[in-house]
Amino acid sequence: MTLIDPPQPSTATTAALDFPDNRLLIDLCGPFNSNLTQIESHLGVDIAHQGNRLVINGEAAAEAAGVLEGAYARLEAGKTAEAADIDALIRMNTQPAVPTDQIEMFAPGALEIRTRKKTVEPRTDAQKGYTQALLDNELTFGIGPAGTGKTYIAVAVAVNKFVSGEVDKIILSRPAVEAGEKLGYLPGDMKDKVDPYMQPLYDALNDFLPAKQLAKLLEEKRIEIAPLAFMRGRTLANAFVVLDEAQNATTMQMKMFLTRLGRGSRMAITGDRSQVDLPRGVTSGLRDAERILDNVPGISFNYFTAKDVVRHPLVAKIIEAYDKDAPPS
Template sequence: MALGAPTPTEDMTALHEVVLEFPDNRLLIDLCGEFDRHLAEIEQKLSVQIIRRGNQLAVLGETGMREQAAAVLTTLYDRLETGRTVEPADVDRELRMDTSPDEETPGSQLEMFRGGKVEIKTRKKLVEPRTDAQKAYVQSLFEHELAFGIGPAGTGKTYLAVAVGVSMFITGHVDKIILSRPAVEAGEKLGYLPGDMKDKVDPYMQPLYDALNDFLPGKQLAKLMEDKRIEIAPLAFMRGRTLSNAFVVLDEAQNATTMQMKMFLTRLGEGSRMVITGDRSQIDLPRGVQSGLRDAERLLNNIPKISFNYFTARDVVRHPLVAAIIEAYEADEKQG
């Protein structure tokens, strides 16, 4: 445990609580959050009660839950001691993740996966997986030349892939980043869009621009795109290319046809990494057209060097209602 970290003690007069003592009151305020919002989140998720007594926090509840709450509070306090902040996303991550500081990921050859915590370094921020499925996905992106991320919206499939791509780019593991999507309308006809080719395809590519803007300063991103070291292009523009020494992401792959998927997968060149992300429940292809993502999953699932990573509604990291909405639609599909 870090120097100055809280020390848990069993209250001899009330064995149903764990008491944590925090030596730095300023850090304790940050740990609790504005209006104790961080404590309230832990209480709600773990069905415990947290009482503040000076520089102590008493955790009351069932044995397993109170021990987990105490571990979450200790981990977050350790984070504050290193000079980092604690945001709601950090609380959410610690509540979701089933890891300990001493844990190693079995079989991992990467130092970043030893010790339980995973951080993806970009120019603007550190990105940390918030669920066990996300952590396994990030590991597969670093360790496999070809990886699939399949699951519902809001599970971080594309966001984490772009973060890993930026990390590998700034550390010199790849020379360029190439992001692509099928230019397929999501269930509605938009008609003819004005402007040149870039103006026409940019609306389809906007989520990829949004992710890049989270990880790279605006001026640097603009220069890299001008120099073609970062490219964002529709899937159709990939034909005929060999993508060497690049980190390549195909987003919304459920809207690629079988022929497009085969074309894209065979672009993989020496020194490159390729990530395919998609959601099988959001196919916008015309009726009767087979999704290339489904075919790729069926045909490639037994190739050892290709990684398939799956997400569920439990991995949704957007608004909590998003997970409930996804679960409601999934339940309806099963009944139908």
């Protein structure tokens, strides 16, 4: 791939790229040029396909060139360049510059989470920082709005550590708090009653482990999914422990959970301060933990915003609209 200086006197709004491999160029453009259309729509540029060359016109020509170069590099490495990958590259090329001492960490492909079923790559700078924190720290907080990958990445790292033998078991937990509506009494045994609250954790695990292996590990209790209340009195050693929806833990529950940490274990705490479902007047344990533990060495706090949402693009717009409408705190 060669970057060609365009003949126009101004290079600020024009860029041209030559791609020597026609097969990879076809994959780069995507079905019916869908990848090019996605870049044009997001960055407000026009991309013309001229043989082995792509010519970019627009104020964000340099950013679009960076996205195309990154996508082509992925293809050369045998990776995909699909809509989600293009979205991640757009985010990386349009966010503020990364400090020079972090360039290697934020290079494309520098961070990959390998599991039995798939390899997970962080798609925003905040996700990369969070992933690195999960790998480096024994206690990591991921705080931000829905759809930013807080729990998904934490479970992926947990599976990665388990598969590699760094931990002996995975423990996933959530407060069993109803989200603004009363569901009444649920039928069945204890597992039947709590499983509806835990379903997002099962969904994440199913993405990373084959169904038969997951069922066996759950049966052997090498992977546990349980409500927060069931953690009392336990010492969680040689385990990767994830507490999801931590904004719905009370201060006492949060303290109880954090003090379960045993030797050889790691903890990830995820939550969204805008979705507290606790009774009125009850303080969120997540908010108290931020205040109390802010300066404790070995604990990492990582924050996400609507710009880090990796679900449907409308989710980010919905979150931003609600944030604007929220009364001042």
